[in-house]
Amino acid sequence: MESETIIEVRDLVKRFGSFIANDHLSFTVAKGEIFGFLGANGAGKTTAIRILSGLSSPTSGYVFVAGIDASRYPEQVKKSIGYMCQRFSLYEDLTVFENIRLYGGVYGLTLKEIVLRSDEMLSRLGITDLRDRLIRSVPLGWRQKLAFSVAIFHQPNIVFLDEPTGGVDPVTRRQFWDLIYEASRAGITVFVTTHYMDEAEYCDRVCILSEGKIQAIGNPVELKRSFNVTSMDEVFIKVARNA
Amino acid sequence: MTAESKLGCRANYFWSMNSPIVECRSISKKYGEIPALVNFDIDISAGEVFGMIGPDGAGKTTLFRILSTLILPDSGRAMVLGHDVVKDYRYIRKSIGFMPGRFSLYQDLTVEENLKFYASVFGVKIRDNYHLIKDIYSPLEPFRSRRAGKLSGGMKQKLALSCALIHKPMLLILDEPTTGVDAVSRKEFWDHLGTLQTDGMTILVSTPYMDEAQRCGRLAMVQKGHLLDIGKPDEIRSRFNGTLFQLTSSDRYQALLICRNSKQISSVHAFGQTLHLTLADGVQTEFVENLLIDQGIVEVVIHEIPPSIEDCFMQYLT
Amino acid sequence: MSRFISLVRKEFNHIFRDRRTLLILFGIPIMQILIFGYVVNSDFKNIGIAVLDQSVDAHTQKILNKIFSSGYFNFSGNIQNAQGISDQFKTGKVKAVLVFESEFGKKLDNGQLANIQIITDASDPNVANTTVGYVSGIIRSYQGELAGQTVVQLIVEPQYRMVFNENLISAYMFVPGTMALILMLISALLTSISVTREKELGTLEVILVSPLRPAQIIIGKVAPYVLLAFINGLVILLLGYFIFNLPISGSLVLLLAELLLYITLSLSLGILISTIAKSQQIAMFMSLFVLMLPTVLLSGFIFPIENMPLILQWISAILPPRWFIIILKDIMLKGNGLAYVWNETLILLGMTLIFLFAAIRKFSIRLQV
Numbered sequence: 001m002e003s004e005t006i007i008e009v010r011d012l013v014k015r016f017g018s019f020i021a022n023d024h025l026s027f028t029v030a031k032g033e034i035f036g037f038l039g040a041n042g043a044g045k046t047t048a049i050r051i052l053s054g055l056s057s058p059t060s061g062y063v064f065v066a067g068i069d070a071s072r073y074p075e076q077v078k079k080s081i082g083y084m085c086q087r088f089s090l091y092e093d094l095t096v097f098e099n100i101r102l103y104g105g106v107y108g109l110t111l112k113e114i115v116l117r118s119d120e121m122l123s124r125l126g127i128t129d130l131r132d133r134l135i136r137s138v139p140l141g142w143r144q145k146l147a148f149s150v151a152i153f154h155q156p157n158i159v160f161l162d163e164p165t166g167g168v169d170p171v172t173r174r175q176f177w178d179l180i181y182e183a184s185r186a187g188i189t190v191f192v193t194t195h196y197m198d199e200a201e202y203c204d205r206v207c208i209l210s211e212g213k214i215q216a217i218g219n220p221v222e223l224k225r226s227f228n229v230t231s232m233d234e235v236f237i238k239v240a241r242n243a
Numbered sequence: 244m245t246a247e248s249k250l251g252c253r254a255n256y257f258w259s260m261n262s263p264i265v266e267c268r269s270i271s272k273k274y275g276e277i278p279a280l281v282n283f284d285i286d287i288s289a290g291e292v293f294g295m296i297g298p299d300g301a302g303k304t305t306l307f308r309i310l311s312t313l314i315l316p317d318s319g320r321a322m323v324l325g326h327d328v329v330k331d332y333r334y335i336r337k338s339i340g341f342m343p344g345r346f347s348l349y350q351d352l353t354v355e356e357n358l359k360f361y362a363s364v365f366g367v368k369i370r371d372n373y374h375l376i377k378d379i380y381s382p383l384e385p386f387r388s389r390r391a392g393k394l395s396g397g398m399k400q401k402l403a404l405s406c407a408l409i410h411k412p413m414l415l416i417l418d419e420p421t422t423g424v425d426a427v428s429r430k431e432f433w434d435h436l437g438t439l440q441t442d443g444m445t446i447l448v449s450t451p452y453m454d455e456a457q458r459c460g461r462l463a464m465v466q467k468g469h470l471l472d473i474g475k476p477d478e479i480r481s482r483f484n485g486t487l488f489q490l491t492s493s494d495r496y497q498a499l500l501i502c503r504n505s506k507q508i509s510s511v512h513a514f515g516q517t518l519h520l521t522l523a524d525g526v527q528t529e530f531v532e533n534l535l536i537d538q539g540i541v542e543v544v545i546h547e548i549p550p551s552i553e554d555c556f557m558q559y560l561t
Numbered sequence: 562m563s564r565f566i567s568l569v570r571k572e573f574n575h576i577f578r579d580r581r582t583l584l585i586l587f588g589i590p591i592m593q594i595l596i597f598g599y600v601v602n603s604d605f606k607n608i609g610i611a612v613l614d615q616s617v618d619a620h621t622q623k624i625l626n627k628i629f630s631s632g633y634f635n636f637s638g639n640i641q642n643a644q645g646i647s648d649q650f651k652t653g654k655v656k657a658v659l660v661f662e663s664e665f666g667k668k669l670d671n672g673q674l675a676n677i678q679i680i681t682d683a684s685d686p687n688v689a690n691t692t693v694g695y696v697s698g699i700i701r702s703y704q705g706e707l708a709g710q711t712v713v714q715l716i717v718e719p720q721y722r723m724v725f726n727e728n729l730i731s732a733y734m735f736v737p738g739t740m741a742l743i744l745m746l747i748s749a750l751l752t753s754i755s756v757t758r759e760k761e762l763g764t765l766e767v768i769l770v771s772p773l774r775p776a777q778i779i780i781g782k783v784a785p786y787v788l789l790a791f792i793n794g795l796v797i798l799l800l801g802y803f804i805f806n807l808p809i810s811g812s813l814v815l816l817l818a819e820l821l822l823y824i825t826l827s828l829s830l831g832i833l834i835s836t837i838a839k840s841q842q843i844a845m846f847m848s849l850f851v852l853m854l855p856t857v858l859l860s861g862f863i864f865p866i867e868n869m870p871l872i873l874q875w876i877s878a879i880l881p882p883r884w885f886i887i888i889l890k891d892i893m894l895k896g897n898g899l900a901y902v903w904n905e906t907l908i909l910l911g912m913t914l915i916f917l918f919a920a921i922r923k924f925s926i927r928l929q930v
Contacts, residue, residue, distance in 0.1 A: 040425030167299030171560045201515035236426035313928040341770040347763040363567035
């Protein structure tokens with residue numbers, strides 16, 4: 001991939017007291033790439049995502065997101081990214097449209113734009129009839145997909161997804177990945193963490209994290225080839241043994 | 244069955260060896276208006292590793308809580324070790340080991356204190372049953388005075404399992420023990436379950452990961468409180484409808500979109516680097532090859548593969 | 562029994578490893594009492610008193626000498642007439658004005674009623690109240706001296722009026738009140754938090770799916786806190802005694818027994834809260850707002866119960882601190898024995914049993930989802 005770099009991380013360190021959550025991470029992500037962040041709970045994935053999205057500042061190191069120094073101008077970074085966390089981030093007691101209006105408003109869209117785009121979005125998802133339903137009464141699978149669509153509603157450069165498919169059934173998971181592909185085709189860079197190994201293979205490149213360090217990084221096919229195994233699961237196990 | 248409960252603990256144990264360890268008859272449970280379990284039937288025999296596979300909201304945790312006497316079913320009848328989960332909850336509590344979804348460890352107690360505490364709750368000494376947990380616990384020995392909160396996910400999982408095992412339960416109920424744990428620990432965990440099974444332990448375990456299904460002796464596929472299928476993994480796979488093909492190509496996503504729009508292809512799902520598809524009656528693989536090549540996709544390779552549990556699960560959902 | 566011991570040991574481990582719990586347990590009560598003690602003590606020196614002496618005779622001079630040589634009061638000048646009194650208060654330096662009626666000495670010598678009026682600035686109620694107490698004491702002792710010399714019975718009747726604050730908070734009232742409040746809050750707060758924390762962690766599920774019975778779980782939870790809260794109560798008593806000179810006139814054993822009863826009551830209330838609250842936050846909210854506000858407002862701690870509307874008086878009757886404050890005051894200040902407080906003790910005992918019973922009943926053998 002020769003396109004421009006949209007995320008550049010050099011020697012990122014994050015400490016919590018004596019605990020090192022991120023230990024000298026360095027990597028780049030290209031525009032439009034689907035970049036997977038893999039690792040067990042506590043490997044440092046969420047910490048890194050929080051730093052990249054301007055929610056937390058690094059102890060040391062350079063973090064450039066969409067050309068902005070994320071540690072110095074987190075507010076600037078927040079404008080050009082979308083974020084969806086582990087548990088869907090929609091308000092259960094608001095309707096679908098009210099949620100969309102809220103997020104659109106937060107990112108400074110006019111009501112006209114919001115109405116226009118939300119109609120377009122809902123009809124693309126095929127759920128126009130859910131527009132005025134409370135999120136609480138929307139089926140679980142749809143909530144996840146809605147949360148993602150809302151996260152990219154303001155057409156950000158990058159969207160960060162922290163375990164978006166945890167505990168979701170296999171069909172809905174794949175539908176979710178369709179949305180990720182669509183977004184990627186539209187030029188949005190997708191930064192995603194997952195526990196499912198088959199999902200790792202849907203990524204253009206993956207980065208395997210363990211104990212705060214990058215253990216392996218690269219295209220899934222190449223990783224499998226270089227470790228001489230047939231599945232990402234085995235890559236994972238080999239990486240852990242080497243660590 | 245009423246006669247059984249009068250026979251005392253030892254007799255019951257003997258009795259249960261020859262009868263189902265768990266018996267569920269049309270169990271239903273609702274939370275408000277939302278059904279969590281609908282007319283659920285399950286039998287588990289002694290010495291089985293029985294898996295419950297399904298996404299969040301399938302009803303796995305609800306069933307496990309009913310079986311471990313934590314909540315009551317709205318209707319239906321469940322027997323564990325030959326005892327009613329509603330009436331004889333005291334007996335059941337003494338005799339099962341339960342590991343809830345989140346590893347229920349005291350984060351501010353050390354590894355050893357956690358184990359000691361759970362042992363004393365059941366009135367047993369660690370050394371009496373140490374042989375049961377030796378393989379699982381020994382890697383933790385060097386960290387015995389570390390607080391549980393400071394352990395890695397894999398170590399927490401081992402400690403939680405040790406705590407659930409320390410009173411030598413007759414049935415082990417594990418709710419999503421491998422969620423959020425690294426691949427190596429997950430593999431080791433299933434190896435441990437295998438060892439326990441060889442020692443005669445009956446294990447009921449749930450997981451959202453379809454790839455772990457193969458490690459179970461028998462399994463139930465569940466979705467939204469309904470039982471989709473139940474049986475040995477191979478039996479379930481043999482019930483797959485049609486022939487499954489695996490397709491690799493130069494552009495997986497494009498190929499997926501093309502296949503999805505073709506009426507001759509009855510199902511197509513992304514599967515890692517490949518696609519899994521089934522064809523309509525009478526359609527040959529050459530048709531798919533040509534279809535893709537016509538649209539500029541190259542390196543198309545298609546061949547038959549045995550279906551996985553995940554393929555079966557998806558067939559039930561679509 | 563070994564199960565019980567290990568439950569208790571585990572609970573102690575939780576407590577001693579959590580700085581926040583320790584701080585709530587020991588830091589806050591000591592701080593509260595010290596702040597209070599300091600505020601009251603530091604102010605009670607060099608209190609400015611102005612004098613409106615309409616008699617100017619030997620008796621008034623002797624009384625004034627005694628007052629101003631006591632060390633507590635400063636002479637802030639003479640006032641010529643009643644109109645000057647409020648001007649004196651407005652300066653802020655004068656905390657009290659002493660008014661002798663005309664012909665005070667003559668009336669005293671004739672065995673008639675002789676009036677002294679003490680007017681205090683009750684915007685600082687503790688100072689006002691203490692001033693009244695001290696001045697009255699001095700006058701009474703003077704009266705006593707005179708009584709020794711003459712056959713005529715002397716009647717000096719101090720009349721006092723508080724200005725700026727009708728609802729007077731008595732200093733002696735404050736320490737028992739604070740004690741009742743703090744012990745209730747701490748006990749209820751800590752136990753309810755410690756149970757709900759286990760709910761949040763999921764450890765309660767495993768405890769429930771064990772052979773332990775609800776009563777065992779509850780008593781195991783409560784026992785360590787009984788000990789700690791009792792130590793806490795002792796610390797508050799000691800602080801009150803040494804820093805605040807609060808007397809313990811009655812039986813110490815009775816006092817400690819009542820303390821233990823009250824702590825048990827508060828702890829069972831905490832358990833009851835934890836059976837209702839689903840999270841630590843809700844437990845904290847309930848402990849603070851459901852217990853603290855009514856206790857502060859309605860237990861007679863700050864506002865006298867007799868002045869409340871009837872309905873609030875009824876509400877006040879179901880508040881344990883109300884009865885405990887009465888018991889404390891009776892034993893500590895009046896030196897009364899059980900004979901005088903058995904009524905209140907019985908009420909507390911009854912409440913304890915009700916709460917404990919309700920807690921054990923409500924502490925479900927199953928999970929509430």
